[in-house]
Amino acid sequence: MSRIAAARGAGGGSHIALTFDDGPDPASTPAFLDLLAAYGRRATFFVLGSQAADHPELIRRITREGHELAIHGWTHRCTLALPPTRLTRGIRRARDVVEDISGEQVTWYRPPYGVPSGEAVLACRALGLTPVLWTAWGREWERAASPDTVVATVLRTLRPGGTILLHDTDLHAPHGDWRRTLAATEQLLAGPLASANVGTLGEHWREVPCENGST
Numbered sequence: 111m112s113r114i115a116a117a118r119g120a121g122g123g124s125h126i127a128l129t130f131d132d133g134p135d136p137a138s139t140p141a142f143l144d145l146l147a148a149y150g151r152r153a154t155f156f157v158l159g160s161q162a163a164d165h166p167e168l169i170r171r172i173t174r175e176g177h178e179l180a181i182h183g184w185t186h187r188c189t190l191a192l193p194p195t196r197l198t199r200g201i202r203r204a205r206d207v208v209e210d211i212s213g214e215q216v217t218w219y220r221p222p223y224g225v226p227s228g229e230a231v232l233a234c235r236a237l238g239l240t241p242v243l244w245t246a247w248g249r250e251w252e253r254a255a256s257p258d259t260v261v262a263t264v265l266r267t268l269r270p271g272g273t274i275l276l277h278d279t280d281l282h283a284p285h286g287d288w289r290r291t292l293a294a295t296e297q298l299l300a301g302p303l304a305s306a307n308v309g310t311l312g313e314h315w316r317e318v319p320c321e322n323g324s325t
Contacts, residue, residue: 125309126268132281153310154218156218157179178217180311184201187222218239246267
């Protein structure tokens with residue numbers, strides 16, 4: 111597998127990785143966890159360290175129910191907007207908080223807005239994290255978004271081995287509404303993905319070193 115494919119979240123085989131960004135949010139994340147439990151599916155949650163520290167009970171629930179935790183930074187700021195060294199400190203702090211709460215090692219990092227930086231890549235290497243983006247997303251934050259448009263947007267670029275990006279909160283979305291994302295997620299799980307092999311990023315690759323992005 112190429113480094114570029116791994117960074118985009120393109121795995122091998124037919125497996126589809128389902129990922130959620132920006133939580134945990136006590137107003138919405140429990141509804142997504144309930145939905146995943148109802149369909150017997152697992153997902154990877156890219157959480158913000160500051161919100162994880164504020165809501166440790168949700169971090170524990172995510173782990174307890176068999177989902178995978180990953181890092182989305184300490185706060186939802188673009189990596190290019192942070193002063194030198196603050197980004198690395200934030201990623202390290204987020205990793206430490208999430209691992210201390212969950213008792214599990216974190217593997218993945220996704221930069222806010224999907225904007226990587228040289229410092230973020232170097233931080234991943236130093237901290238043993240693998241940066242990963244996505245191959246399909248719902249664009250739920252758009253003003254005209256609806257459950258149907260979110261589903262259609264995901265399916266437009268989703269292929270076997272792909273990674274889906276959705277959001278389990280609307281805290282950082284200017285026009286977002288987590289309820290339409292929840293409805294879209296259910297449409298996907300009940301319809302197009304009902305018979306698909308859907309799960310966590312960890313099921314894409316058992317080990318993808320940050321240094322070369324290959325198995």
